């Protein structure tokens with residue numbers, strides 16, 4: 749996996765960003781080098797707490813899908829450099845990347861918006877594969893939070909040409925609002941105690957597992 753990233757970029761990796769503190773977003777491989785891996789302050793705090801447990805590695809291992817657990821290096825797992833609260837862009841020399849921190853899926857979740865390219869990296873939001881996953885473990889009001897998160901993403905929707913979710917496939921400009929509408933409908937159904945009508949459940953695409 750590592751070599752294709754480097755072949756693709758043909759450039760050294762100078763920075764990483766973890767959109768949120770879920771296992772599949774805080775992995776790192778030694779071959780990727782020493783670049784800082786940024787995250788929001790709450791994301792970094794969450795992962796520091798995780799790593800402060802004496803048995804964190806065993807717990808992280810147990811949380812991995814069994815089919816990849818033995819080949820997943822954990823030494824660099826969750827080492828996130830927290831950016832100070834209110835940091836609005838990634839501290840690097842590349843294109844300006846706006847950090848859109850928002851409640852919804854996980855503590856300190858952030859989408860990244862590369863304005864000059866119209867690219868929105870949505871973390872675990874706006875997936876065409878997964879229905880919304882509100883943060884029921886950590887949030888006091890997970891449903892309300894989710895709706896706030898969708899609204900904050902909607903604020904930039906007009907300027908997005910490509911949306912890239914952490915799971916599923918990228919979508920074009922028309923997909924941004926479509927996915928927000930779809931996710932909002934799902935969350936409204938949860939809120940109102942209705943069974944959500946959602947194509948992602950009714951005819952799931954491969955990969956939803």
Ligand SMILES: [Zn+2]
Pocket residue numbers: 768770853854872
């Ligand atoms: Zn997640």
